[in-house]
Amino acid sequence: MDLGLTGRRALVCASSKGLGYACALALAREGVDVTINGRSGEALLAAKAQIEKASGRTVTTIVADLGDKAARGTLIAACGDLDILVNNNGGPPPGQFQNWDEEAWVSAINMNMIPALMLIRAFLPGMQARKFGRIVNITSAMVKTPKAPMGLSTAARTGLTAACKAMVPMVAADNVTINSLLPERFDTDRQQMIANLMVQLRGITVEEARAEIAGTIAAKRFGDPAEFGDACAYLCSAQAGFISGQQLQLDGGSYEGLI
Numbered sequence: 001m002d003l004g005l006t007g008r009r010a011l012v013c014a015s016s017k018g019l020g021y022a023c024a025l026a027l028a029r030e031g032v033d034v035t036i037n038g039r040s041g042e043a044l045l046a047a048k049a050q051i052e053k054a055s056g057r058t059v060t061t062i063v064a065d066l067g068d069k070a071a072r073g074t075l076i077a078a079c080g081d082l083d084i085l086v087n088n089n090g091g092p093p094p095g096q097f098q099n100w101d102e103e104a105w106v107s108a109i110n111m112n113m114i115p116a117l118m119l120i121r122a123f124l125p126g127m128q129a130r131k132f133g134r135i136v137n138i139t140s141a142m143v144k145t146p147k148a149p150m151g152l153s154t155a156a157r158t159g160l161t162a163a164c165k166a167m168v169p170m171v172a173a174d175n176v177t178i179n180s181l182l183p184e185r186f187d188t189d190r191q192q193m194i195a196n197l198m199v200q201l202r203g204i205t206v207e208e209a210r211a212e213i214a215g216t217i218a219a220k221r222f223g224d225p226a227e228f229g230d231a232c233a234y235l236c237s238a239q240a241g242f243i244s245g246q247q248l249q250l251d252g253g254s255y256e257g258l259i
Contacts, residue, residue, distance in 0.1 A: 001239070003030050003233060003234065003236070003237035003238065003239065004237055004238030004239065005027065005030040005031055005032050005084075005233070005236060005237060005238070006030070006031030006032075007031060007032075007033065008031075008032045008033070008083040008084055008132075008236075009032070009033050009035075009079075009080075009081065009082050009083050009084070010024075010027050010032045010033070010034050010035065010082065010083065010084035010085070010086065010236070011034075011035045011037065011075075011079050011082055011084070011085055011086070011119075011123075012024040012027065012034060012035070012036055012037070012086040012088065013037050013066055013085075013086060013087055013088045013089060013115075013116075013119070014037060014038060014066065014088040014089045014090060015036040015037055015038065015047065015086075015088065016036065016037075016038035016040060016043035016044045016046070016047045017038075017043065017047065017188075017189060018186075018188040018189055018190065018225065019088065019138055019183060019186060019188060019225055019228050019229075020036075020086070020088040020138065021036075021047055021051075021225070022225035022226055022228050022229030022232075023086050023088070023136075023138070023228070023229045023232040023233070024036050024047070024051055024059070024086075024229075025050075025051050025054060025055065025226075025229055026226070026229030026230050026232060026233040027084065027086075027229075027232070027233055027236065028051050028052075028054070028055035028057045028059060029054065029055045029057075029233075030233050030237075031057065032057070032084065032236075033057065033058065033060075034051065034057065034059050034060070035059070035060040035061070035062055035078075035079055036048065036051070036059060036060070036061055036062075037061075037062050037063075037064055037066070037075060038061075038063065039063065039064070039065050040063070041061070041063045044061040044062075044063060045061060047059075047061075048060075048061050062074075062075050062078050062079070066089050066111075066115040067089070067110050067111050067115060069118075072115060072118055072119070075119075076119065076122045076123075079123075081123075081126050081130070082123045082126065082127070082133075083127065083130070083132055083133065083134065084133075084134045084135075084136075084236045085119060085120065085123050085133075085134070085135045085136070086135075086136045086137075086138065086232060086236075087115070087116035087119060087120070087135070087136070087137045087138065087160075088137075088138040089111055089112055089115060089116070090111065090190075091108075091111065091112055091140070091150075091152070091153035091156075091157075091190075092104070092107065092108050092111065092112075092152040092153055093193070093197075094149035094150055094194070094197070095149060095151075095152065096148075096149070097148065097151060100151070100152060104152060105152065105155070108152035108153060108155065108156045109155075109156045109159070111156065112139075112153060112156035112157050112160065113156040113157070113159045113160045113163075116137055116160050117160065117163055120135060120164070120167075120178075123135075124167075124171065124176065127171075127174070127176045128171055128174040128176055131174055131175045132175050132176070133171070133174070133175065133176035133177070134176075134177055134235065134236040134237075134240070135164070135176070135177065135178040135179070136179055136180070136181060136232055136235050136236060137160060137161070137164060137178075137179070137180040137181070138180075138181050138183065138232075139157040139158075139160065139161060139180045139181070139182055139247075140153060140154065140157050140182060140183065140184075141182045141183060141184035141249060141250075141251050141254075141255065142154045142157075143157050143158050143161050143180070143182055143247065144182065144247065144249065144255065144257065145255065145257075146158075161180055161247065164178045164180070164245075165178075165245050168244050168245035172244055175241055176244075177235070177240065177241060177243060177244035178244055178245065179235050179243060179244060179245070179246045179247075179248060180246070180247045180248065181228065181231060181232060181235070181248050181250060182247055182248060182249045182250065182251070183223065183228060183250050183251070184217065184223070184249070184250065184251035184252065184254060184255075185213060185214070185216070185217050185222055185223060185251070185252070185254075186222060186223035186224070186225055186228055186250075187222035187223065187224065187225065188225060191210075191213065191222065194209075194213065195209035195210050195213060196209075198212070198213075210222075216254070217251065217252040217253075217254050218251075218252050218253035218254045219252030219253055219254075220252075221252065223250060223251075223252060227250070228250055231248065231250060235248070
């Protein structure tokens with residue numbers, strides 16, 4: 001299927017690795033001119049080389065910490081007009097409610113809510129004026145199924161979800177969509193970090209930890225980041241213009257609810 005994206009311009013945040021990288025790669029393969037972002041120039045250059053080799057498209061890199069207001073301003077200015085914005089950022093580690101002070105909560109909001117909203121605020125008017133825009137927020141399955149250890153991440157990402165849902169009726173007539181992808185247990189560095197934490201806390205092996213994590217998924221396996229990237233590319237496509245305000249669960253069939 002031709003997704004109608006050739007020549008479109010996209011910014012994929014936090015995309016030097018993991019799910020962000022997978023989205024950038026999938027979009028580039030569809031003919032999108034992609035800008036990737038991260039905090040490490042070295043990691044970005046490595047990602048750029050890999051995506052360009054796989055897609056044949058030229059990739060732009062911008063080093064910027066999304067949690068830094070001045071850096072975000074630089075990123076916005078460098079990107080110019082965008083057709084596609086994929087919001088993504090690393091989240092806080094698991095923990096316990098009693099250990100999270102006010103600073104921890106503010107930090108989570110400044111990582112997983114404010115940057116995405118400010119980027120949307122910057123690029124949305126141009127998308128509306130040009131009558132094409134695709135905004136995809138990478139959040140978490142725990143937006144729908146909160147778990148106590150991930151409370152910091154869940155709260156901030158749920159706030160972002162609510163704010164974006166409220167925008168949808170305001171922009172739908174301009175062919176601008178806003179959707180979220182809710183990943184659960186994709187095989188990324190974050191899952192490796194969680195496995196390593198289990199090793200430290202419980203004295204099990206990494207293999208045992210990974211098997212236990214995979215066992216919590218109905219599909220009994222980790223998700224492949226490429227599957228996630230392809231889902232993102234479709235939500236950004238010309239054909240997806242009637243899909244907006246949705247929270248797409250990518251969890252191997254694990255979610256037990258209807259909505």
